[in-house]
Amino acid sequence: MKNSTKIILRKHGWRIDRFFHHYIYFVFYQPYIRTALFCINLMGKVSWLKPLNPIIDAMYQRFHAKVLVPEDTAKIFELNQDIAAVSSLNKRIIPYKYAYKILFRDPEAIAVMDCPCRKVLPPFEEVNCCIAIGKELSTFWLEHCEKYNARKITQAEARAIIEAHRKTGNITQAFFKVATGGSTGVICSCSPEHCISLRATRVTRKFHKRLSQSASSGYSISIDRKKCNQCGKCLEFCHVDALSIKNNGLEYDTDLCLGCGLCVERCDRDVLSLYRDSGKPLPLDIEMVKREFTQ
Template sequence: MLINEVKGMKAFKQEAKEMGLGLKDQMHAYVYLRWTARYIHWLRNHTMPNASAIKKKHWEEHYHSKVLPLELAEAIISLDHDIPLTDLEQIVPYELARDILLSSPTDVALYECGCRASAKNPCQPTRVCMVIGKPFADACLEINPDKTQRATPEEALKVLREEEARGHMHTAWFKDVNLGRFYAICNCCKCCCAGLQAMNEFGFRMISPSGYSARLEEDKYKSCGKCAKACPFGAITFEDKKVHFSYEKCMGCGICTSTCERHAWSLVLDAEKGIPMDVSKIPVQKKEAVAT
């Protein structure tokens, strides 16, 4: 048992001070975690439509995500050990906020998705964002108890798979003021997700590819067009009963593979799409004994 264990926002502030985040950044993080839907509503309706190239670059570097095929998202939820990796530019190709410092990853909180909550006629359910590990899960439960619930890994896996079945992709999110590291898995629908809107409509590069790309076995394809309708990046189009694939737009989310009833689509490792965020290949961090 830890003596005087610090939790929630107090633990968040303590870590923030240790890494040199000032009061302004700490307040920014609090506002983001406390009023996520309002924060994203402002981005969606004011920042994104009017952003200059310089402003876009700023947001991309400070607030971004990595696409996760279902298997890699499940691997994060299933972790039973801490992960201490910093400066992962090859996996998270941005200058800032690219650490994976998972502490107590079995601590998971299901949080109301700010994108869905700020959208008109949002997809249901809305409580599908997964805040992972300490201090983030405790902080969200503390400051947003009416929008957050504790979840077991099994419950979180169930939500992941249900969202996959709905055609929603999975992303790992990083933010500079959120201690400069990975803090949540979001389950993103193309009708509500502000990150997808920022990318597809306004040219922000807030989402990085998974390290995979899609491949089609044409002899299995039956020209139903379901994959084109499901693809969140517009990489698959369907015209005159023919499928067209844009390699450049493909981010390797795998939604085409789970949508296709004939298994015509598959994901393949692709160095041109970066390195996967595969926590199963990250060494175990051995904890030191703590005096009680």
């Protein structure tokens, strides 16, 4: 048994079921995601079946993502100290019942491997953009995920990967999963056409508009209507239909918006800007976490 396997076995203690789930999830990443995709497609065909709502919600409470804006992502990849915020107060940032721990141990130890979502949907590309932060997880990937082209990278390289993918319209998300420890660790550049969590949210919002596997970044969009010429560029990078152009000009639905910030980056007239929205969860801002959530 490899050392990284022993570490996650000890991590889960008597919950041997979580150890096996953890192991299978990463070692058989693509088959796992392919199975999830099958379930999502099946749900899309029965969106009229409202009794599924509590089942979907229960799944999302255990496996979900937090959308990140560039500034908050950059702070994560600049960490040179461990961060441990594990109390239920974290639900103000990660608004789910389970899997809300913000843990970064040895944050300078980073690995990247192929995104499984891109491999199970056309054009079935190998895109090296799924990032593990921390010695425990990155070592596990390096020891077990050679078939997914896992490799060690620096913090600067991780930031460059994120930045390159944002230019093509990919959303930055941090993932939390009960079976893998319920904490931070994986950050991915999520393609709206391929990402299983984003596809799941689009499907399950047909059941109920508040069923989302992705939590808002904590930011909303402010619009300077005097500068807007209704060119529509921002719409190209809004993957949740929060922006639209109608008779009264650019319209914005803050409830649909995930606060990813892609539309802001796309606009070249400085029409759009991000602001912290008190009506949404707090951002995953590491400086704020260190100041207010660590013990």
